[in-house]
Amino acid sequence: MAVGQLSQNELNEIYAFAVDLGRKAGDLLMERVEQRISGGEGDSHKFEEKDNAVDIVTQTDEGEQPSSKNDTKSDLRWRTDFLPDVEVFIRNAIQSKYPSHQFLGEETYAKGQSRDYLIDEQPTWCIDPLDGTVNYTHLFPMFCISIGFIVAHRPVIGVIYAPFTDQLFSACSGRGAWLNEKRRLPLVRNPIPPMPANAPSQCIFSCEWGKDRRDIPDGNMHRKIESFVNMAAEIGGRDGKGGMVHGMRSLGSATLDLAYVAMGTFDIWWEGGCWEWDVAAGIAILLEAGGLVTTANPPENPDTAEIEDVRLGSRLYLAIRPAGPSTTETGRESQERTVREVWRRVRQLSYARPGA
Amino acid sequence: MAVGQLSQNELNEIYAFAVDLGRKAGDLLMERVEQRISGGEGDSHKFEEKDNAVDIVTQTDEGEQPSSKNDTKSDLRWRTDFLPDVEVFIRNAIQSKYPSHQFLGEETYAKGQSRDYLIDEQPTWCIDPLDGTVNYTHLFPMFCISIGFIVAHRPVIGVIYAPFTDQLFSACSGRGAWLNEKRRLPLVRNPIPPMPANAPSQCIFSCEWGKDRRDIPDGNMHRKIESFVNMAAEIGGRDGKGGMVHGMRSLGSATLDLAYVAMGTFDIWWEGGCWEWDVAAGIAILLEAGGLVTTANPPENPDTAEIEDVRLGSRLYLAIRPAGPSTTETGRESQERTVREVWRRVRQLSYARPGA
Known part of the structure; x- marks a missing residue:
């Protein structure tokens, strides 16, 4: 090719x-x-x-x-x-x-x-x-x-x-x-499992606290925390936003987060603030493994918005692991369903490029 | 011996x-x-x-x-x-x-x-x-x-x-x-660094979201999150409780958290809910490396309470990495100072033993 x-x-x-x-x-x-x-x-x-x-x-x-x-x-x-x-x-x-x-x-x-x-x-x-x-x-x-x-x-x-x-x-x-x-x-590929039917439940959610620790009520730190808690909380909790993910993981490396999504290990990675060099190699590996990368920031209508490939300079990333078909969905369909379920639970982050 | x-x-x-x-x-x-x-x-x-x-x-x-x-x-x-x-x-x-x-x-x-x-x-x-x-x-x-x-x-x-x-x-x-x-x-031992003078700043704080995800206002999940945010937030934030730690890490293994504290890599690990088999080996390794393990739950007066060795069955753990002396403190003094700084920022957790 x-x-x-x-x-x-x-x-x-x-x-x-x-x-x-x-x-x-x-x-x-x-x-x-x-x-x-x-x-x-x-x-x-x-x-x-x-x-x-x-x-x-x-x-x-x-x-x-x-x-x-x-x-x-x-x-x-x-x-x-x-x-x-x-x-x-x-x-x-x-x-x-x-x-x-x-x-x-x-x-x-x-x-x-x-x-x-x-x-x-x-x-x-x-x-x-x-x-x-x-x-x-x-x-x-x-x-x-x-x-x-x-x-x-x-x-x-x-x-x-x-x-x-x-x-x-x-x-x-x-x-x-x-x-x-x-x-x-991904490591498990005979067959590659679809995303769970009730994702984000049963998923490992990878997320980072990052460097922006300003204690501003609507700042990035508090938007992240609100999003993390929604993903973690029991089903039915958080006014219906509870995602009851299987595990919350923070490694402190965007690059390795992406590598573990490509491995099929982390199901979902959600992050803002990365630069191109933090993600270029990881995105290459994840895409080749069959993963999906789109924007971290939920659109106005998460249920119907088109799911576009991420732009490399966007600084906002949501990655989903490689997924195979189930009896009712293609792998891509199960990934897109998971994207929408994440978007329903997370806040928009503010990481404009300097000068943008 | x-x-x-x-x-x-x-x-x-x-x-x-x-x-x-x-x-x-x-x-x-x-x-x-x-x-x-x-x-x-x-x-x-x-x-x-x-x-x-x-x-x-x-x-x-x-x-x-x-x-x-x-x-x-x-x-x-x-x-x-x-x-x-x-x-x-x-x-x-x-x-x-x-x-x-x-x-x-x-x-x-x-x-x-x-x-x-x-x-x-x-x-x-x-x-x-x-x-x-x-x-x-x-x-x-x-x-x-x-x-x-x-x-x-x-x-x-x-x-x-x-x-x-x-x-x-x-x-x-x-x-x-x-x-x-x-x-x-610990890996770095010529000499073993003291705990930072402004700990928990400059420390890697290791913490786990755990299994208790009930969305109860004063439940363990929300007590943990409040504690995590205090440790993460900028100095001066969170009504003075902001700890501005160097990094927040969640691996999903209490045992390996302790291993990395013994290695000198994670400076602080704070957790509730562990059983004896989750921590026995890690505590043996950490103590032999020169670390300190006490209770996660802050006493009534964190500034003056005696810092006792943890009881193995307590289910509540705060571990501090091995530390060497500085010009003004022994290693143990810098560890104890760090324990008190953590206690000032965290909530009590509720993990009684069944029947206790």
Whole structure:
């Protein structure tokens, strides 16, 4: 299958290159972990806080915004000021192999640019050298390298590598989605189960608290919490909005959330505020596995609104796992039914792009 | 170091036996995972629902409570009716090797017994053949075998094995706590960082939504949510209770939550409703790593109340990661300060034992 101007053979070669690159970049992250564990990092590698306790400063950011919180420095654990170097390593490898391709990386993008949506029709690499930064600084294994390759606005290759547990998720349009290049995703596929008849009940709902913690009555934090509680509460509770999901999970990594939806493990992921590099690779893998990604924000009429593929720059995402047919529905029908059931229970979030 | 009537040599032998047993039992779980992935399980292995969508029926439970929900059966994914067999495998191995030791397992205990606290001074094994059952049925890797060994009410040996990612956490009193028998816990120990000066800020807070989803104004679900929001909200928010934690994480496994606190990864874990088998192994590992475990429920005066070691049967747990000294505090002082800061922000939970 060809994508845009690229043949399947060309895609296959790019895919093999991306997988190799993901592993090498993951090894760079683990080198730092080993240094940290062996005590090889001095105080200069402790991390600092930015404008709130969640964002973590990087070398790049430091140039723009001098730290004013040295007093708390001794409590903090780990600087991530080597991340631009990891991104440069990835970018150099790509630009050397594919000089005509465009490149967008979190660290590059943050460096003084406005965060406009910059991807056009051209083949574009979209990279996060570290997703799950808070996890990484605390050594919780849910951190990863994320490498997405986008053609004509569609993520067609994705590589997500979580080096601490050596879990590599990958996909290439036309080649299937895989865990560690040996288990096809979704894991359960003989047959792939439909979405539950009473979804979101029996579903694992994956959601993140995020960085916006402002205690404003109608702010994003309270809109999220209201939505979470609706999804969690017993059937009949919350004025009929109770979804009684099977489990609520928060990992602290949008990228890995998407990987677990592609695996068939998380049934539903709902989030606002992500950037392209947080989701490009995960969307490529999820789509290739048979999942659905649309907008997190419920339309005016959730029962009848058309369910459109998400726009990559939208910052609002609702993902549903791959689903097979039942005796009464196609897989897609059961996914769309689940989308509507989520939309009925969640609030609109406000994550406009800066300048939008 | 001797514990009760057991010498260190005896403990060492029991520890080696427990580690081996944990791996073997984990392999049994993974055999079922492989069957499930390869499509080797028929419809008879789908799971059923119990009294709500979170508890999952087991063979044992079925005897007591005939299923009345066959209509939803086709949506469900995976029965766990082999779990009693895994527990029997573990129990037989223990009773054959250590016939004088007592044994308490989740599956055995649930079989029609009242859930009184049954552990006495005698050496007792406390087992969960599968913690994170919802994760297991959805194939989310955060499920594990949990094997605890208790002497004179103190968990002194713990083995937690998560077979999907091959992560084994273990500890024996006097021998240290370990990941995969090669990395000492906590991972960062040269030196072990103190708790942050402004904890719970900069901390990862681990918490679970649990099974009690009743939409009752002052019920456990709403008490938990109020507590979660206090921990998450910005400093100054929530009438001064905002804790601005670094991250909120929910894995769906009390046992693995404790393992990650022992690793130094999660700074704080706060939970109610656990049974002995959910926490015995994790507490053994956390205590050996240098952590603190006390009650989740804030006392009348959080600022001055004595911070006592948790009672194993209490069902209410607050765990703090291992902490080293700073220039102004001992590690224990920084842990206790963090306990009080959590107590100031959380509600009391109501998880009395049945009959208590």
